[in-house]
Amino acid sequence: MKKPVVALSLLLFCFAIAAAGTPGLQKPQDGLALKGLDPVMLVKGKEVKGDEKFSINRGGFKYLFSSSEDKELFAKEPTKFEIQNDGKCAVVPSAEGDPELFVVYKERIYIFASEMCVERFKNNPGEYVKD
Secondary structure, three states, X not given: OHHHHHHHHHHHHHHHHHHHOOHHHOOXXXXXXXXXXXXXXXXXXXXXXXXXXXXXXXXXXXXXXOOHHHHHHHHHOHHXXXXXXXXXXXXXXXXXXXXXXXXXXXXXXXXXXXXXXXXHXXXXXXXXXXX
């Protein structure tokens, strides 16, 4: 009986974040995405810091790359490497995601409105991502 109550509480919390429009979670205009990590490398399963000299602004986020080759790959196929769902939380799509709270799932990058949303997603990503 405890699990359904916890799950319901988490879901209500996530919806409260979405409804409140928490100012700290609004998508910054061209704000640094993914803690400055190279999204091409993230999709490949590696956390590699990007470099300011290799950057692209897209969808309100600033992406940094570790090489000109990764920047070119992103430019050719941005939808493969960019944050999915137009920067919305993968658990509560009405909420803006925080570009520092992310998970790579099936070679795609998803962001979240809160740590609780991240945990909810990790417990059952198939519930939130349609293959």
